[in-house]
Amino acid sequence: MSVDRETVLRVARLARIALEEDRVDPMVTELNTILGWVEQLQEVDVREVAPLTSVVAQRLKMRDDEVTAGGDAAAVTANAPLVEDHFYVVPKVVE
């Protein structure tokens, strides 16, 4: 598997990453190097191996259904560039 220029530009746009024009071709080369390496890994037969999701044997931790956070609108909006009546205010996004 490999990516072309067009795919790199599309993925950058989807991820909202600004990619300077002179960085596009090097990015294509770098990504294809990584993909080539992954392709090499795919030669190993792992059909009988369960996916490794953690390096130590542990299970998903769960919380009890209790309200332990929130109640501070001023704190969560403190870093927002624009706030009104505790709403985040953003450039109009309606389609």
Added chain:
Amino acid sequence: MNAPVKSSKYIRGESGDWEVVIGLEVHAQVVSKAKLFSGAATDFGAPPNSQVSFVDAAMPGMLPVINRRCVEQAIRTGLGLRAKINPVSVFDRKNYFYPDLPSGYQISQYKQPIVGEGEVIIDLPGGETATVGIERLHLEQDAGKSLHDQHADYSYVDLNRAGVALMEIVSRPDMRCADEAVAYLKKLRAILRYLGTCDGNMEEGSLRADVNVSVRRPGADLGTRCEIKNVNSLRFIAQAIEYEARRQIEIVEGGGTVKQETRLFDSRAGETRSMRSKEEAHDYRYFPDPDLLPLELDAAWIKAIAASLPELPDEKKARFIKDYGLSAYDAGVIVAERELADYYEVMARGADAKLAANWLNNEILGRLNKQGLSIGDCPVSAEANHAIIAMTSDGTISGKIAKDLLDIVWAEGGDPRTVVEARGLRQVTDTRAIEEAVERVIAANPDKVAQAKAKPKLAGWFVGQVMKETGGKANPQAVNAVLKARLELPEEG
């Protein structure tokens, strides 16, 4: 679908019959105190951003920790849908950018959902049923809310809803007309409410449906589907389906092809419109969320949840038909809401069960609907109605007086038995009193007596007069008998 499609469900186009194929994706908000991955509250209608934790606001370094109760609610719902519970499921990131999604991704389940295939039995007019397959149910986060009408140049974002647990329930494309889709959503809602896993409130957005619609020639391969978003009432779902099916039929009959797209239902115009979204909007680049380990469920936990399930609508309906002798239709109406079914059982215990069902469906629901109340707000208790029915059955009061009595206790409260005694509403079965009333009416209307002899149908007029004379308290059968004897009318064949 186990029942064959009836040709009456086809839509007639210019060039012949068309079959509509419908599938629903329902988002049901999980009933829980806290959010799916944070400890912020989930109450509806709180002040903006007052129920937002640093996890929900996607502050750097914050990690999600799953709410056990939300997982339990998903399992409970899966069991209620007779579905397979997957012992291992995985949370993925669904990536897209929107201001009400601060992390830039929604935590959802993609390839390995918590619940697999199940089914919902839907109730159709005339007591028929049909089966709609469930493809899957998965857990995911809700997004925040954007308000676009507060300012000319800005949108306002409230993250209170961001991170609240949702169950996305995906049906198979098993429905063939708007009525079936509505019946499916009604039944699904009833099951969720019985289970206590979603409050089913469509006005507050606790239950939202996206509708997939396509058309084809009967028996042909599936056509291209359109997804209609934002349909937030049962009435609108029916309207949206009808409109969309006609739109697609017109396109195909006009020689065009239906374009697969997402459309929005405009309830004011009663039509669906194309959403102007970018082509790449659907490229969500899912990948397993590295912050969350797979969700592994113990068989013992699933078993314990299964043992705690309440009696569900289908089982209750079967029991009401069997134990109370109700028709499938009446039983279906009563079990639609758990509160209504509980109310009925109190009314019907030790009483005439069929009379109780008619009383509930006609008198009580009629009055509630007129006033826009639900059974929980009913001013007359089930016990009081039980007393009214019992007094009607044993002849203490007439059927007519029973309705008046209900009006009295509805408006003024009070114990029906006490009201009957205090206001002298007891039915007059004493023949002497009825005979006296008959004599008075006859004496006052000699002309009508002569007419009645020629036209026996006029006896009905006399019954009405005698009932009036006795303040509606006379037993109508007794009045009939006395009148017939007195006017020397022939017995009806």
